[in-house]
Amino acid sequence: MSAVASVCPTANAIELTDVTFGYVRGQPVLRGINMTIPRGKVVAIMGGSGCGKTTILRLIGGQLRPQEGRVLVGGQSVPELQREQLFALRRKIGMLFQFGALFTDLSVFENVAFPMREHTTLSDELVRDLVLMKLNAVGLRGTAQLRTSELSGGMARRVALARAIALDPMLVLYDEPFAGLDPISLGVVGKLIRELNDALGITSVVVTHDVYESLKMVDYLYFVSEGRIIAQGTPLEVHASTDPFVRQFVDGASDGPVPFHYPAPPYAEEIAVHAG
Amino acid sequence: MPADMLANGLRRVGAGTINAVSRLGYAARFFVAVLIHSLSAFRRLNLTLREIYFAGVLSLVIIMVSGLFVGMVLGLQGYDTLNKYGAGESLGIFVGLSLVRELGPVVAGLLFASRAGSAITAEIGLMKTTEQLDAMEMMAVDPIARIVAPRFWGGVVSMPLLAALFSVMGVFGAYVVGVRLIGLDTGAFWGNMKAGIDFWPDVTNGIIKSFVFGIAVSLIAVFEGYDAKPTAEGVSSATTRTVVEASLAILALDFILTVFMFRGLGT
Numbered sequence: 001m002s003a004v005a006s007v008c009p010t011a012n013a014i015e016l017t018d019v020t021f022g023y024v025r026g027q028p029v030l031r032g033i034n035m036t037i038p039r040g041k042v043v044a045i046m047g048g049s050g051c052g053k054t055t056i057l058r059l060i061g062g063q064l065r066p067q068e069g070r071v072l073v074g075g076q077s078v079p080e081l082q083r084e085q086l087f088a089l090r091r092k093i094g095m096l097f098q099f100g101a102l103f104t105d106l107s108v109f110e111n112v113a114f115p116m117r118e119h120t121t122l123s124d125e126l127v128r129d130l131v132l133m134k135l136n137a138v139g140l141r142g143t144a145q146l147r148t149s150e151l152s153g154g155m156a157r158r159v160a161l162a163r164a165i166a167l168d169p170m171l172v173l174y175d176e177p178f179a180g181l182d183p184i185s186l187g188v189v190g191k192l193i194r195e196l197n198d199a200l201g202i203t204s205v206v207v208t209h210d211v212y213e214s215l216k217m218v219d220y221l222y223f224v225s226e227g228r229i230i231a232q233g234t235p236l237e238v239h240a241s242t243d244p245f246v247r248q249f250v251d252g253a254s255d256g257p258v259p260f261h262y263p264a265p266p267y268a269e270e271i272a273v274h275a276g
Numbered sequence: 277m278p279a280d281m282l283a284n285g286l287r288r289v290g291a292g293t294i295n296a297v298s299r300l301g302y303a304a305r306f307f308v309a310v311l312i313h314s315l316s317a318f319r320r321l322n323l324t325l326r327e328i329y330f331a332g333v334l335s336l337v338i339i340m341v342s343g344l345f346v347g348m349v350l351g352l353q354g355y356d357t358l359n360k361y362g363a364g365e366s367l368g369i370f371v372g373l374s375l376v377r378e379l380g381p382v383v384a385g386l387l388f389a390s391r392a393g394s395a396i397t398a399e400i401g402l403m404k405t406t407e408q409l410d411a412m413e414m415m416a417v418d419p420i421a422r423i424v425a426p427r428f429w430g431g432v433v434s435m436p437l438l439a440a441l442f443s444v445m446g447v448f449g450a451y452v453v454g455v456r457l458i459g460l461d462t463g464a465f466w467g468n469m470k471a472g473i474d475f476w477p478d479v480t481n482g483i484i485k486s487f488v489f490g491i492a493v494s495l496i497a498v499f500e501g502y503d504a505k506p507t508a509e510g511v512s513s514a515t516t517r518t519v520v521e522a523s524l525a526i527l528a529l530d531f532i533l534t535v536f537m538f539r540g541l542g543t
Contacts, residue, residue, distance in 0.1 A: 063410065063413065063414070090413075091416045098407070101406060101408050101410065101411035103403075103411075103412075104402075115417075118422075119415075
């Protein structure tokens with residue numbers, strides 16, 4: 001395979017239809033998820049911690065198989081793919097993990113070169129030029145020879161982004177790309193996601209709980225709570241939404257449809273039992 | 277209720293047994309997967325050579341120093357006991373046979389499990405914890421081919437070489453003590469050793485043992501790392517399990533191999 005940009009062959013890069021999934025039988029994490037992500041768009045999947053956002057990404061990437069429903073990526077039914085077919089599809093997908101997941105035994109340069117060395121027969125000179133181009137795109141060409149341990153959290157995330165786009169994928173999946181970043185790094189990563197998406201003509205799916213940053217740069221948002229999509233819309237529609245969950249999420253209110261207290265027996269009853 | 281307690285106890289034993297058998301089955305499938313992907317580890321020899329360096333070359337100091345001291349202690353203790361029966365001159369053959377047949381493979385194996393096995397488990401476990409293995413999978417690269425197989429073969433190749441070096445250093449240690457310090461005759465020391473130790477079966481059986489220990493330790497180390505829970509506690513437990521399981525496996529395998537190898541030799 002050569003390093004030629006992958007183009008999504010269908011109008012919708014991703015389609016999830018009635019997807020149900022649970023890690024433990026009888027305890028579904030996702031229930032009847034329907035989601036359509038058009039080619040070339042940046043779409044955010046938002047929701048509180050543990051609501052099933054990352055599970056959706058893993059279903060799209062074929063790391064998990066749904067118990068019910070269909071998962072189509074570029075027109076291919078991911079759960080039905082054999083391992084080799086799945087690997088062929090993954091060569092057209094880039095993924096940015098929550099903390100970068102850079103290979104700690106390789107330098108920055110070798111991390112970005114890794115997919116090229118594994119999947120192409122490009123010469124060392126060409127790999128070098130491509131790696132420097134990718135690193136330049138994320139503003140980190142000067143770090144090529146550093147160890148990954150020498151990078152800050154934000155820089156590691158950007159290097160991982162350069163690695164995710166190394167083979168010019170048709171789709172990039174972002175798992176919590178803003179987690180633990182300072183405001184400057186957060187803005188830089190958000191800007192890069194949008195710019196790379198538009199410049200390379202890819203499709204981006206961003207799993208995040210950062211409302212402020214997402215509303216600035218995405219085309220569409222899905223809100224997930226307790227395994228269901230409970231709201232969706234463009235950033236303007238989300239701003240104008242009166243849905244109690246969306247309002248609580250956007251305003252960052254501590255109580256609302258998502259309660260402040262974890263379910264427990266009545267407080268007075270428990271205190272009384274304790275005192276007695 | 278005694279009946280309930282009995283039922284709960286039986287349930288726990290049953291669950292534990294099912295869990296143990298299922299884990300053993302998973303380990304067997306994992307071993308087969310490693311063997312299937314071994315070709316790529318040999319095709320990309322630089323990956324395996326790198327692991328031979330980490331598992332083998334970096335273990336040289338502990339193996340050689342330990343071998344030297346074990347040999348010196350054997351020299352002292354062996355001479356003390358042999359001399360009581362007027363057989364002090366047999367120190368060479370005593371030390372040589374002990375090291376080549378047993379102590380070389382076993383002690384080097386135990387040290388290898390502690391030094392390299394634990395490092396391999398911790399490395400793979402941490403790669404899992406930091407999602408590096410997931411990242412590799414998502415880049416359409418099989419971690420068993422890229423990460424596990426080179427480390428497995430790095431360990432398998434290193435182990436017999438380290439055991440041989442351990443034995444050489446042990447013999448040298450015994451020579452220093454027996455000949456240089458105690459004053460045994462050099463010719464008797466080496467001559468008895470040469471006459472009493474055969475390449476087949478003594479040396480070759482020692483090599484076979486160390487090779488089997490290498491497979492056992494390396495497999496346990498890569499499996500425990502790959503199967504570790506992706507948390508700090510999970511990696512710590514996996515590393516401990518590697519050292520414990522590998523040590524027990526070495527001792528148990530040593531007994532089984534010894535039964536078959538030296539049965540009826542009368543030595």
